[in-house]
Each structure stands twice: as C-alpha cells, then as structure tokens.
Amino acid sequence: MVYNKQFDFEPRISLSLIINENNSIKANYAKHTQALHLVTNSESPFTSLDVWMPISPNIKHQVAHQYSLSHFYTFRKVPVTFSTEVFYKTLSNQIDYEEHANMLLNPNIEGELIFGKGWSYGLELLLRKNSGNFEGWIGYTLAKAYRQFKEINKGEPFSASFDRLHDFVLYGSYNLSKRWKISGSWLYATGATYTEPTGFFKYQNYTIPIYSEKNNERLPDYHRLDLMLSFRINKRNEAMYKHQITVSVFNVYARENPFNITYNKVKKTNTDEYEVPSDAFSKRDIVHTELYLLKVVPSLSYIFKVN
Amino acid sequence: MKLKLFSLIILVLFVIASCEQVTTVEIDPDNTKKIAVECLLTSEYKFQTVKITRPFYEIGQLPEGVLDAQVIISDSRKKYIFAPDSDSSGLYVSEIRFAAILKEEYNLQIILGKDTFAAQSSLIAVTPIGPVPLKPSWRTDSLFMIDNAFVSSEEAMWEVVIDWSGLDFENDGRDSVKLYYYTFNTIDVNQVFAPNKEIIEFPIGAKLRVKKYALTSDHAKYYRAVLSEVEWSGGFFDVSPANIPTNISNDAVGYFGACTVTEDSILVQYSSDKELVRTKIR
Incomplete structure (x- = not known):
C-alpha cells in the first residue's frame, strides 16, 4: 500500500573549461531533493534526541538549488593545487518548529512544524598538497x-x-619514518549564533527573558588545535592484516569553547558551581554563565584493517 | 535498561568533561514591551492582587513598579476596582474581598496613560490534593525534601511553603521557603535533562502549607514556557529560546490567570516506630 507519493526530478549541469595545463574553470548547477527532514527542537550540540521524519502529505521534499563557479590552479614545480569557488544555494520546504513546540512523545508532531525557506552564499579557498x-x-x-x-x-x-562567517582549517601530516606519522589540525570559526534576551521581567519571582530577534548574537569565536601521532605495527605496508596505534590530543591548548550562555542560575553556597534557584522567597542574584565542553581530551586508539 | 545505563554514562561523561563559569553579557535593550503583569485570581475569598512592573534590562536588577495605573477586574455580575498598595511598588489590591468562581469569565483592564491593556481568563475545577510527596534526604534521616512527584488528573501548579521557624535548623539564614511544582500533560527534552536545581531540605517538625491551583490548557502552556526558559534552560539539551506566550493585549508581557485552589497544611513528624507521619494542622 502506498501511503504517500511525491515526485520530483534532480537535473544537474556541469561545464568545464580547461584553459591550459595549470588552469581550469568549472560551472555547476544542481537541484537536490531529500525525502527526510531532521526534526529537533534542541539547541544542544548532541544529537541523540534528533528524529528524522520522512515526507508525508503535510511535509514536502526538501529542495535545494545550488549554483557554483570554481577555478583550479595546479602549480608547476610542486604538487600543490589551489582552488577557488563561489556558490549560491537556495533551500525550500525547510522545517522549523512552533515556539515552545511539544516535540517529545507527541503523536501529532506534524502539527508543531512550520515551513519556510533558506539561502546561503559564500567563497571557498583551498590550497592542498x-x-x-x-x-x-x-x-x-x-x-x-x-x-x-x-x-x-x-x-x-x-x-x-x-551560520559561520569565517571558517578556517589548517591541516598537516608528516611521515617521520615508514611507520611513524605525526599530524595536526587547527580550526577557527566565527562563533555560533544564539538568541540573546533584550530584556527581562519578573513573574512569581522567576526572572523571565524577553527576546526581540532570533539568533541576534554570537558565541565567542571557536578554535582548537588537535595533534595525533600514529604508529603502524606491521613492518610491511602491504600486509593483509594491518594494525595501527594512534595517540591523539583534542584541544591541546584547552580552549574553552562555550556552547551555551544561560540567564537563570545562582552560585551555589561555598562552591564554584551554579544551579537554578528553587525558593521564590529568595533574593539571591541571578548571573550569566557559559557552559563549555571537552577541554583537553587525550585518546588512544587501535585500528585493525583487513586488506 | 541498557539504553538507560548508556544515557547515564554519556551524561556523567559530559558533566565530568564540561564546565560552567560566570561570563559578562552586554544586553542590547529593546523597550517595545511596555509593562509586565502578574495576576493570579483565585477561588479563595480574599483581597485579590495584580502586580504591574516595567521590564528591566540588566539581570539581577529589581523591576520598577508601575504606580499610576487604573486596574479593574470584572465578571458578568460586578466590577472590582483595584487600588495601589502603598507598601509595595507596583502592587494593586482589590478594594473588597472576593473569590473567583467557576463558569464566570473574568476580564482584566489596565489603563495606563493612553494605553489600555486587556485580558480574559476563566477557571476549571480543582481535584483534591492527595498526600504531599516527601522523601528523606540522602545525607541524614532527620531531614526531608519534597519529591517532585505530585499527581493530578488536571494540569496544576503546586505552591509549597515550608516553615521551620522555631526549630533548630540552619539553611542559609532562612526559616521558610516557597517552592513551586507543576503537573503537565506534556514532557519536554529540556525538562528531562534540566540543569541542577537548588535542593531544599527541611527538618522533622517543619510545617508545610500546600496549595494546588488548577490550570486551564492555555495557563498550563504559559507555565510550561516559563519553565522552559527559566528552570529547564542551561542544561545540555536546551530547546530553542522563544518569548513566553501572553494573554494580555497591547505589547504587555506576563499572564492574567484564574484558578480554583485547594489547600492543605501538614506537620511532618516521625511516629514512635520511626515512620514518617503527615499530621494535618489548621
């Protein structure tokens, strides 16, 4: 039995112009459709409570039209390429949620959804060896x-x-010997958007935020350095069974990258911790706090591969 | 069971690996919201109150009371005039005692200069309170806590005033606290993973006054949104922030609610065989 049927097509055009052995230009247009929507009302960086919803009579395909123009340059004396791309993308049938939507265990969840559009544009530069x-x-x-x-x-x-205005990645790896390899990456990105209150009011001694615009502020910029050292246990690279041990350190310089700013907590007595106050008679001062995760995280991994 | 254990391990890892610290935030004020109204009309025969304040723009700041408003609540039979309370800035008290009753619609009207703010509200019946859920403190069996396990067939708010004045018990210099609990027909992600909340312990011999307020569906939605922004916010699974709904017109914030109320007062004691006893008091 067919519950729901939606038809769409995905045309793609790609034009390539090779100017000389070092330079080429590409122009692309593509239409993409997707029959699954991600449903989450969480601002959390964790995705364990996300739900993917298929299209239905009430939910249409997500549709994206992407236009891009790129230039590739290959250096003559070194094995390095440099690419530049500009893109513009439009999105329709995007999902968001009613304010304070009831998302969990709600059999009528489609009634909480709202539909809109989106667009993005930008410039990408990549230098690669x-x-x-x-x-x-x-x-x-x-x-x-x-x-x-x-x-x-x-x-x-x-x-x-x-949305991140600037996103920068620096990655390098070096083979110290045939079996030892060291690598590292440094990431920098403009802070994520969040909705900051523009005022407050009191009700039953609760301090309640008032908002004016969605995503009107940004968290501090995000950056971190990750380092990795790996050792191939097999002497021969062509071995059928490959074993590798990797030691890595995430966020080497312990950057505190907040993912949330709060407006509802008080300092716990005699500790450095914060909590939501309970007592409506209380006159304790509410403070702004920021939550961040994962400072320096070392890890050790073992990889086994069968060729 | 395995899923629960896995979720618990993940949550513990997040807590160990995460940190929280004070930060400074410069609020960019938007003063389009004119007043904040707090009014909970009840079925209790008493002087009813309406609190009117201004929104404020720095967290920790005290709101400024609105002094020169005309406040009227009316039903199909009568108009009740409210006068400013000289002891509390922004508080308006009804000139006579009255009780809100079922099947009446109440209209709030606030006139402030050229602006008029209006709201309507009605009541639903409240069911009996039932036993107050208590649990022993994990530190010592002479202290107790309210267990957030109130049961109600209708959506409800529970106000619990705990008074240990006269008892040999120290808690941040306080001798009483007022706590609110809620029963909703919904459950939310941020409610399940709410941040740590202040734990209030009280000793044997404390007096508890518990009031249950029956909430209409819209009133419950208001409180659910308040909790989402205030008590359940700041954890690891926050939902998208949004303004609290209001039933007050003309760019005001807050809510005009009307509730039937039932009340119980108990004394928390141990019986001779060390069983917890809730003795009713008048």
Missing part, C-alpha cells in the same frame, strides 16, 4: 546562511544556527 612525506591543506570559507519563516522573527530573515 596531496603527495610526498608532507601532506596538508589550508581551507578558508567566507559564507552566510539565512532562514526565513512566517511564524518566527516576525517573518524577517535570520542567520541560521550553523
């Missing part, structure tokens, strides 16, 4: 991403939660 003892790349993206829903932000466009 893919061979030799030293490999690596430097990538930079300058981009903006917006969403617009009639029911949110008074119908005005707002920056998407994943």
Whole structure:
C-alpha cells in the first residue's frame, strides 16, 4: 500500500573549461531533493534526541538549488593545487518548529512544524598538497546562511544556527619514518549564533527573558588545535592484516569553547558551581554563565584493517 | 535498561568533561514591551492582587513598579476596582474581598496613560490534593525534601511553603521557603535533562502549607514556557529560546490567570516506630 507519493526530478549541469595545463574553470548547477527532514527542537550540540521524519502529505521534499563557479590552479614545480569557488544555494520546504513546540512523545508532531525557506552564499579557498612525506591543506570559507519563516522573527530573515562567517582549517601530516606519522589540525570559526534576551521581567519571582530577534548574537569565536601521532605495527605496508596505534590530543591548548550562555542560575553556597534557584522567597542574584565542553581530551586508539 | 545505563554514562561523561563559569553579557535593550503583569485570581475569598512592573534590562536588577495605573477586574455580575498598595511598588489590591468562581469569565483592564491593556481568563475545577510527596534526604534521616512527584488528573501548579521557624535548623539564614511544582500533560527534552536545581531540605517538625491551583490548557502552556526558559534552560539539551506566550493585549508581557485552589497544611513528624507521619494542622 502506498501511503504517500511525491515526485520530483534532480537535473544537474556541469561545464568545464580547461584553459591550459595549470588552469581550469568549472560551472555547476544542481537541484537536490531529500525525502527526510531532521526534526529537533534542541539547541544542544548532541544529537541523540534528533528524529528524522520522512515526507508525508503535510511535509514536502526538501529542495535545494545550488549554483557554483570554481577555478583550479595546479602549480608547476610542486604538487600543490589551489582552488577557488563561489556558490549560491537556495533551500525550500525547510522545517522549523512552533515556539515552545511539544516535540517529545507527541503523536501529532506534524502539527508543531512550520515551513519556510533558506539561502546561503559564500567563497571557498583551498590550497592542498596531496603527495610526498608532507601532506596538508589550508581551507578558508567566507559564507552566510539565512532562514526565513512566517511564524518566527516576525517573518524577517535570520542567520541560521550553523551560520559561520569565517571558517578556517589548517591541516598537516608528516611521515617521520615508514611507520611513524605525526599530524595536526587547527580550526577557527566565527562563533555560533544564539538568541540573546533584550530584556527581562519578573513573574512569581522567576526572572523571565524577553527576546526581540532570533539568533541576534554570537558565541565567542571557536578554535582548537588537535595533534595525533600514529604508529603502524606491521613492518610491511602491504600486509593483509594491518594494525595501527594512534595517540591523539583534542584541544591541546584547552580552549574553552562555550556552547551555551544561560540567564537563570545562582552560585551555589561555598562552591564554584551554579544551579537554578528553587525558593521564590529568595533574593539571591541571578548571573550569566557559559557552559563549555571537552577541554583537553587525550585518546588512544587501535585500528585493525583487513586488506 | 541498557539504553538507560548508556544515557547515564554519556551524561556523567559530559558533566565530568564540561564546565560552567560566570561570563559578562552586554544586553542590547529593546523597550517595545511596555509593562509586565502578574495576576493570579483565585477561588479563595480574599483581597485579590495584580502586580504591574516595567521590564528591566540588566539581570539581577529589581523591576520598577508601575504606580499610576487604573486596574479593574470584572465578571458578568460586578466590577472590582483595584487600588495601589502603598507598601509595595507596583502592587494593586482589590478594594473588597472576593473569590473567583467557576463558569464566570473574568476580564482584566489596565489603563495606563493612553494605553489600555486587556485580558480574559476563566477557571476549571480543582481535584483534591492527595498526600504531599516527601522523601528523606540522602545525607541524614532527620531531614526531608519534597519529591517532585505530585499527581493530578488536571494540569496544576503546586505552591509549597515550608516553615521551620522555631526549630533548630540552619539553611542559609532562612526559616521558610516557597517552592513551586507543576503537573503537565506534556514532557519536554529540556525538562528531562534540566540543569541542577537548588535542593531544599527541611527538618522533622517543619510545617508545610500546600496549595494546588488548577490550570486551564492555555495557563498550563504559559507555565510550561516559563519553565522552559527559566528552570529547564542551561542544561545540555536546551530547546530553542522563544518569548513566553501572553494573554494580555497591547505589547504587555506576563499572564492574567484564574484558578480554583485547594489547600492543605501538614506537620511532618516521625511516629514512635520511626515512620514518617503527615499530621494535618489548621
């Protein structure tokens, strides 16, 4: 039995112009559709409570149109490529949620959804070395991403939660010997958007935030350095069974990258911890706090591969 | 069971690996919201109150009371005039005692200069309170806590005033506290993973006054949104922040609610065989 049927097509056009042995230009257009929507009302960086919903009579395909123009340059004397790409993307049938939507164990969850559109554009630069003892790349993206829903932000466009104006990645790896390899990466990105209150009011001694615009502020910029040292246990690279041990350190310089700013906590007596106050008679001062995760995290892993 | 254990391990790991610290935030004020209204009309025969304050723009700041408003609540039979209370800035008290009753619709009207703010509310019946859920403190069996396991067939708010004045017990210099609990028909992700909340312990011999307020569906939605922004916010699974709904017109915030109320007062004691006893008091 067919419950729901939706038809769409996905045309793609790609034009390539090779100017000379070092330079080429590409122009692309693609239409993508997706029959699954991610349903979560959480601002959390963890995704364990996310739900993927298929299309239904009430939920249409997500549709994206992407236009891009890129230039590739290959250096003559070194095995290095440099690419530049500009892109523009439109998205329709995007899902968001009614304010304070009831998402959990709700059999009528589709009634809590709202539908809108989005668009993004940007510039991507990538310098890459893919061979030799030293490999690596430097990538930079300058981009903006917006969403617009009639029911949110008074119908005005707002920056998407994943919008990052600057995104920079530096990666390098070096073969110390045939079996030892060291690598590292440094990431930098503009802080994520969040909705900051523009005022407060009191009700039953609760301090309740008032918001004006969605995603009107940004968390502090995100950056971290990760390092990794790996050792191949097999002497021969061509062995059928491969064993490798890797030691890595995440966020080497212990950058405190907050993922949340709160407006509802008080300092616990005689500790450095914070909690939500219970007592409506209390006159304790509410403070702003920021939550961050995972400072320095070392790890040890063993990889076994069968060729 | 395995899923629960896995979730617990993940949560413990997050807590160990995470940290929270004070930060400074510069609020960019938006003063389009004119007033904040707090009014809970009840079925108790008493002087009813309406509190009107201004929104404020720095956390920890005390709201400024609105002094020169005209406040009227009316039903199909009568108009009740409210006068400013000279002891509490922004508080308006009804000139006579009255009780809100079932099947009446109550209209709130606030006139402030050229602005008029209006709201309507009605009541639903409240069911009996039932036993107050208590549990022993994990530190010592002479202290108790309220167990957030109130049961109600209708959505409800529970106000619990715990008074240990006169008893040999020290808790941050306080001798009484007021706590609120809620029973909703819904459950939320941020409610399940709410951040740590202040734990209030009280000794044997404490007096508890418990009031149960029956909430209409819209009133319950209001409190659920309040908790989402205040008590359940700041954990690892926050939901998207949004303004609290209001039933008050003309760019005001807050809520005009009307509730039937039932009340119980108990004394927490041990029986001779060390069983917890809730003795009713008047």
